[in-house]
Each structure stands twice: as C-alpha cells, then as structure tokens.
Amino acid sequence: MGLFLLARNTRGVVGESRFAWAAAAVFALLLACVAFGDLLAPHDPFAADGTARLAAPSMAHWFGTDALGRDIFSRVIVAARFDLGMAVLAVALSFVIGLAFGALAGYFGRWIDRVLGRVADAITAFPLFVLAMGIVVALGNGVSDMLVALVVIDLPFHYRLARSEVHARRHLGYVEAARLGGNSALDVLWSHIVPNVLPAMGVQAVLRLGGALFNIAGLSFIGLGVHAPAPEWGLMASEGASHIASGAWWSVVFPGLALVLAAASFNVLGDGLRAGLYPQRRA
Amino acid sequence: MPFVWKRILGTVPSLIGIVVITFLLSRALPGDAAAHLAGSAASADAIAQIRAQLELDKSLIDQFFRYLVDLAHGDLGLSLTTGQPVLHDLATRLPASLELGACALLFGLGLAVPLGVLAASPPEPWVDALCRGSSAVGSAVPVFVGGLLLIYVFHALFGVLPRPSSAPAVMGSTVVDSLFAREWVAFRSSVGRLVLPSMLLGLLALAPLARTLHGAMQRALGSDFIRTARAGGLGARKILYAYALRNALLPLTQGLGGVLGLLLGAGVLVEPVFGWPGVGAYAASAVLASDHAAVQGFVLMTALLYVLLNLAIEIARVALDPRVRFEG
Numbered sequence: 001m002g003l004f005l006l007a008r009n010t011r012g013v014v015g016e017s018r019f020a021w022a023a024a025a026v027f028a029l030l031l032a033c034v035a036f037g038d039l040l041a042p043h044d045p046f047a048a049d050g051t052a053r054l055a056a057p058s059m060a061h062w063f064g065t066d067a068l069g070r071d072i073f074s075r076v077i078v079a080a081r082f083d084l085g086m087a088v089l090a091v092a093l094s095f096v097i098g099l100a101f102g103a104l105a106g107y108f109g110r111w112i113d114r115v116l117g118r119v120a121d122a123i124t125a126f127p128l129f130v131l132a133m134g135i136v137v138a139l140g141n142g143v144s145d146m147l148v149a150l151v152v153i154d155l156p157f158h159y160r161l162a163r164s165e166v167h168a169r170r171h172l173g174y175v176e177a178a179r180l181g182g183n184s185a186l187d188v189l190w191s192h193i194v195p196n197v198l199p200a201m202g203v204q205a206v207l208r209l210g211g212a213l214f215n216i217a218g219l220s221f222i223g224l225g226v227h228a229p230a231p232e233w234g235l236m237a238s239e240g241a242s243h244i245a246s247g248a249w250w251s252v253v254f255p256g257l258a259l260v261l262a263a264a265s266f267n268v269l270g271d272g273l274r275a276g277l278y279p280q281r282r283a
Numbered sequence: 284m285p286f287v288w289k290r291i292l293g294t295v296p297s298l299i300g301i302v303v304i305t306f307l308l309s310r311a312l313p314g315d316a317a318a319h320l321a322g323s324a325a326s327a328d329a330i331a332q333i334r335a336q337l338e339l340d341k342s343l344i345d346q347f348f349r350y351l352v353d354l355a356h357g358d359l360g361l362s363l364t365t366g367q368p369v370l371h372d373l374a375t376r377l378p379a380s381l382e383l384g385a386c387a388l389l390f391g392l393g394l395a396v397p398l399g400v401l402a403a404s405p406p407e408p409w410v411d412a413l414c415r416g417s418s419a420v421g422s423a424v425p426v427f428v429g430g431l432l433l434i435y436v437f438h439a440l441f442g443v444l445p446r447p448s449s450a451p452a453v454m455g456s457t458v459v460d461s462l463f464a465r466e467w468v469a470f471r472s473s474v475g476r477l478v479l480p481s482m483l484l485g486l487l488a489l490a491p492l493a494r495t496l497h498g499a500m501q502r503a504l505g506s507d508f509i510r511t512a513r514a515g516g517l518g519a520r521k522i523l524y525a526y527a528l529r530n531a532l533l534p535l536t537q538g539l540g541g542v543l544g545l546l547l548g549a550g551v552l553v554e555p556v557f558g559w560p561g562v563g564a565y566a567a568s569a570v571l572a573s574d575h576a577a578v579q580g581f582v583l584m585t586a587l588l589y590v591l592l593n594l595a596i597e598i599a600r601v602a603l604d605p606r607v608r609f610e611g
Contacts, residue, residue, distance in 0.1 A: 122300025126586045129548030131304075134582035137570060138308040214425050218552055221427050222567045237428055241556065244431045247439045256428030264423050 023268035026261050033080035041074035045231045054248045064250035066236070067243055072250060076258050079231040084262060086143075087212040090150035095205045097151065098158025099194070105159070106166030107189050113163070120156040128153040132215060136224045146225030150212055161204055165197040199277045207270035210263035217259055233259050286608050290597050294590050301586045306350045309579040310343075359583070360576030364569060369580035373562055377584075380554070380561030383480055384546055390485030391492055391542070398489075399496030399535075400528060403504060421490035426483065426549045430556040433479050480557040487549055488542045495538035499531035506530075533604045540593045547585050 033040060043061075049069035057064040063072035105113040123131065132149040139145035166189070169175055178192045179185075217234025220226040226235050233255040240251025341349070353359075359369035398413065424432075437443055503509065504527050512522050550563030558564070562581055569577035600607045 118296060118300065121297060122304055125297040125301050125590060126304070126582070127544040127547040127589050130551065130582055130585045133551065133566070133570065134305070134308045134579055137573070137575060137578045141573070217425055218427065222551060222555070223571045234425070234427070237425075237431065241427075241431055244435045245438050247435070249432075249435050249439070252428060252431045252435070256425065256432070259425050259428065260423050263425075267423075 020268055020272050023265040026265040027269060030080055030084060030262055030265065033077045034084050037078045037081050041077045043071035043074040045070065045074045045078040046229055054243060054251070057250050063254040064248075066239060066251050072236070072254050075231040075236060076233070076254050079233050079236065079255070080258070082226070082230070083213060083216060083233050086147065086150070086216050087209050090147055090212050091154060091205050091208050093147070094151045094154035095158050095201065098155050099162045099197070099201060102159040102162025103166045103189055103194055103197070106163040107170055107185070107193065116159065120159050123152065124156045129215060129218060132219060133222070133224060136219060141224055143225055146216065146219055149219070150215060153215070154208060154212065157204065157208060158201065161201055162197060165200055166193050169193050169196060203270060203274045203277060206266060206273055209266040209270070213259065213263050213266070286601060287598055290594060294594055297590050298587075301583070301590065302351070302354065305579055305583040305586070306347055308582065309575070310346055310350065359580035362569065362577040363574040364572045364577065369577050372565060372577065373580060373584050376560060376562045376565050379559060380550055380563060383477065383484065383554070383559055383561055384550065386477060386481035387484030387488060387546060390481055391488030394485065395489050395492035395496055398493045399500055399531070400523065402497050403500030421486045426487050427552040427556055429486070430480070430483050430553050433483055434556070437479060476557065476559065480553050480559055484546055484549055484553055488546060491538055491542055491545070492535065496531055496535050499534035500527055503527040503530040533600065536596055536600050536603065540596055543592050544589055547589055
C-alpha cells in the first residue's frame with residue numbers, strides 16, 4: 001500500500017528536501033539489490049577464498065573479505081533480499097492481521113474488543129525484543145519462527161491504531177448513511193470505514209519497517225532465525241565481531257552501514273509519506 | 284495511598300498475560316518438548332520418561348496449574364549449560380545487569396536533560412542540530428553495530444580499554460562489590476569495563492528521551508503560565524528550570540517506560556559484545572546452546588522486571604504531578 005502511494009505520487013512524498021531525495025536514492029539502490037542482487041554481486045557470496053582471509057578493502061574486494069575469505073561486498077548486496085524481504089513480509093502480515101482484528105474490535109466493541117485488547121496488552125507487557133527471542137527459541141529457531149515472532153511483536157501497534165481509527169468513525173454521518181442504505185455491518189466496515197483507515201495505517205507500517213529490520217538483524221546477531229552461511233547483515237556483523245578487536249573493522253562496518261542506510265531511508269520515506277498524506281500536519 | 288493500591292492492582296492483568304504467554308512458550312507450542320530436552324540421541328523410552336516427568340502427557344490446564352505452582356516455588360527449571368537452577372543463575376547475574384542499566388540510564392538522562400533544555404530555550408541552531416543529530420544517530424545505528432564500533436575505536440585503534448572478551452566472568456554487581464570490598468584493582472578494572480557498554484546503552488536511551496523532553500519543553504515554554512511568569516518579571520533562568528523544566532518532566536517520565544523496555548531488550552545484544560557478566564549475556568549464551576529453560580526464565584524475569592519498573596514510574600509520577608492521581 002505504502003509502495004503504491006509512493007509510486008503514484010513520488011514528488012508529493014519525497015518533497016523538496018535534498019535529504020528526502022537522498023533517502024529515495026538509497027531506497028532505489030536497495031530495491032535494485034533486492035531485485036537483481038545475484039547479478040550485481042561481483043563475486044559468489046558463498047565462495048571462500050582461503051588465500052584472502054580477512055583481507056582489507058581493495059580494488060578486488062571493495063568491502064574486504066571475512067574470516068573465510070568471502071567477498072563482503074557481494075554478501076552485503078545479496079543479503080538485501082532476505083533482510084528487506086523479511087522486514088516487509090513481517091510488517092505486511094502484521095498489518096493485515098492487525099487491521100482485521102482492529103477493525104472488528106473497533107466496530108463491534110463488546111467482548112471482541114475486550115479480549116483482543118487484553119491480548120495486545122499482554123504482548124506489550126514484555127520488552128518486545130525479549131519476547132521475540134522467547135518465541136523464536138520456543139518454536140525451534142528457524143527462519144519461519146523468526147517471521148512469526150516479528151509478526152506477533154508488531155501486532156499490537158497495527159491492532160491498536162486500526163481499532164482506534166475505526167472506533168472514531170463508527171458513528172460518522174457517511175457510515176450511518178451507508179448503514180441506513182441497507183448495507184450489512186461487514187460491508188459498511190469493509191467498503192466505507194476501512195478505506196479511510198488505510199492511509200494512517202500505511203504510514204505507521206512504513207515507519208515500523210526500520211524497527212523490524214533491526215529486530216531481524218538483532219535476532220540473527222545472537223544466533224536466532226538465520227544461520228551460517230546465509231548472507232544476512234546481522235549475522236555478518238556477528239561473524240565479524242570476534243575479529244574487530246584485532247582491527248578487521250570492515251567485517252562489521254559494511255553490513256552495519258547497510259542496516260543504517262536501509263532503516264534511515266525507511267524512516268525518511270515514512271515521514272515523507274505522512275507529510276504527503278496529511279499536508280495540514282506538516283511542521 | 285489508595286492511588287498506589289489501584290496502580291498495583293492495575294498490573295494484575297499484565298502479570299496474568301505474562302504468565303500465560305511464558306507458559307505457552309515453555310510448554311504448549313508445536314514440536315515435542317520432551318524429545319527436544321532428551322536430545323537427538325535419546326531412545327523412545329527416555330523421551331516417554333521425560334514426558335511423564337514433565338507431565339507433558341497431562342492436559343493443558345493441568346500443566347498450567349503445575350507451572351503456576353512451580354513459579355510460586357521459584358522453580359524455573361534447570362539450565363542445561365550451567366547445570367544450576369535457572370533462578371539461581373539469573374539471581375547471581377541480575378545485579379551486574381542492573382548496574383549496567385542504571386549507569387546507562389544516568390548517562391542517557393544526564394545528556395538528554397541538558398540537551399532538551401538547551402535546544403528548547405532560546406532556540407540555538409547548533410544545539411538543536413546536536414540534539415537532532417545525536418538522537419538520529421542513537422536510533423539509526425543498531426546497538427550491536429555501535430558496540431562493535433566502540434570496541435574497534437577504543438580497543439583496536441587507541442588501546443585505552445581492556446579487551447572485552449578477556450574479561451573475567453565475575454558474578455554479582457562487580458563495581459559496587461569491589462568498592463565495598465575495597466579492592467581497588469578490581470574496582471578500576473570493572474569501572475573500565477562498564478564505561479563503554481553504559482555509554483552505548485545511554486546513547487540508545489538518549490534518542491527517545493531527548494526527543495520527548497525537547498517537545499515537552501517547547502510546549503511548556505509556549506504555554507500561558509510561562510507568559511505570565513515572564514510578564515511578572517521572573518528571570519529567564521528561573522522560568523526555564525523552575526517552571527518549564529518541572530512541567531516537562533512529566534512527559535519525560537512517560538517516555539521513560541518505553542526506554543526501559545528498549546534497554547532490557549538491548550542488554551541481550553550489548554552484554555555479550557562487551558563480555559559483561561549480566562543476564563543478557565547469560566540469555567545470549569543460552570540461545571546458542573538451545574537452553575530452553577534458561578531462555579524462557581530470562582524472558583519471564585525480564586517481563587516481570589519491566590512491569591515492576593513501569594509501576595515504579597507510575598508511582599513516581601504522582602510525586603511529580605498530583606494531577607496524575609485523578610487520571611483514570
């Protein structure tokens with residue numbers, strides 16, 4: 001949804017600031033890595049070169065090599081597909097589930113609202129990264145388990161926003177009119193209320209992508225979800241961790257830089273999206 | 284006082300939610316917990332024996348009550364890696380983590396308050412930029428990457444701080460204990476090892492705190508009572524600290540809850556990087572060893588701690604602003 005709005009109204013979203021254009025450029029670059037990562041990578045991301053272990057950045061290896069002699073530049077590029085794909089998938093799933101539950105709770109209220117509200121409260125009673133850890137470990141420490149954990153810890157935010165936005169519109173004039181016109185409750189909810197809730201939810205979803213990305217990287221940093229030899233930014237930083245004290249900064253800096261740039265471009269674009277959708281709130 | 288009781292009672296639903304979720308995480312999720320605990324080489328008999336021992340063959344409700352009874356006795360199971368009860372492991376490592384968390388929070392608040400005040404009072408562009416810049420960096424760099432960079436800069440480049448991985452695994456609150464024992468060598472080394480991780484976590488806390496305080500200060504300074512105070516001829520300093528800052532502290536305490544959750548989660552990433560012997564490093568090594576009881580014990584303990592800290596903040600807010608007493 002966010003992407004659709006972005007594509008249709010790039011100028012409105014990106015605005016005039018150079019900063020936002022830089023973010024859009026980074027975002028485009030990342031999308032290129034996601035789509036054509038295998039073609040863009042100059043080396044095989046899995047090929048270990050025993051003669052060039054922990055080699056510093058050079059013309060042959062722009063970002064240097066890791067402890068096994070694999071090309072970090074290629075691994076950073078190829079990892080974009082997993083990291084960004086996972087972040088988008090997790091937030092999108094959470095968005096859809098949160099929207100469905102939140103819309104039902106906000107529109108019908110009563111026991112649905114109370115039960116779901118309690119569940120959301122129970123989830124946010126945990127420090128969320130710690131809960132994600134617990135879920136991944138309990139489910140068996142695979143990539144799909146990581147996805148479940150990310151969806152669960154993001155759910156309360158989408159749920160609560162959808163609930164409050166739907167709740168506030170429940171008795172507005174056009175909703176009452178649609179109801180009087182003979183539409184069923186679900187019809188009113190789906191065709192008249194939900195479309196009006198989507199913009200706010202979309203902005204929040206884009207703004208949550210950065211956090212989801214850091215959680216993915218953080219979980220794999222401590223050995224959860226993704227496992228070697230998969231190229232993943234957090235896992236790469238973790239593999240470089242034991243060599244940083246002896247000076248091999250490149251094995252941590254470049255995957256870290258990819259994380260920083262990706263998260264920052266998500267945030268700038270989310271802010272731009274908000275400014276484009278709600279011009280009156282532009283500061 | 285009835286206010287305090289109300290707030291304490293208000294944590295009950297969260298506590299119930301936490302216990303139910305940790306129960307589900309530790310017992311009832313797909314996958315055979317008994318087979319997992321027995322290990323890959325175990326025979327079918329051994330698995331059945333473990334299943335009976337853990338009462339996994341009983342109904343979910345029975346298991347839940349059994350879990351409650353165990354919790355009431357402080358029984359979180361045995362850690363596979365240390366062979367000790369998980370509760371004992373956590374209790375010996377928690378003081379070190381609290382020490383780190385407290386230092387980080389002090390560092391974060393110590394920077395956030397002056398930054399937030401300076402940036403809001405006569406708006407100076409460079410302070411504003413510093414405030415925005417530092418909070419942007421604090422929230423844009425993943426905490427483990429920041430930690431590794433600090434190690435690179437201070438250890439590999441300048442060599443001023445000890446190599447983190449060579450840290451002796453001392454338990455307990457290392458700084459305070461060595462201070463009381465008057466062991467100055469140990470005290471200096473533990474302070475040296477505390478500096479980088481608390482700076483890092485402090486920067487993580489700084490971003491949201493400075494942003495909250497900045498906004499709150501601007502709102503306070505724009506309000507009518509400040510205009511009145513100014514018209515009454517009070518000095519700029521007095522207005523800034525005695526009137527605006529005091530009113531801005533309330534939103535700051537509201538932001539503090541989220542920051543604590545952030546710090547509790549980040550401990551798992553920061554402590555192993557710096558070799559700090561706290562619960563976060565314990566959980567991280569338990570994850571690597573698939574030590575389920577230890578991980579779930581850590582999750583439960585952290586969540587309970589989080590609820591308690593939030594309760595303490597709620598109660599402290601009444602001291603800052605009596606109006607809170609009448610909210611919901």
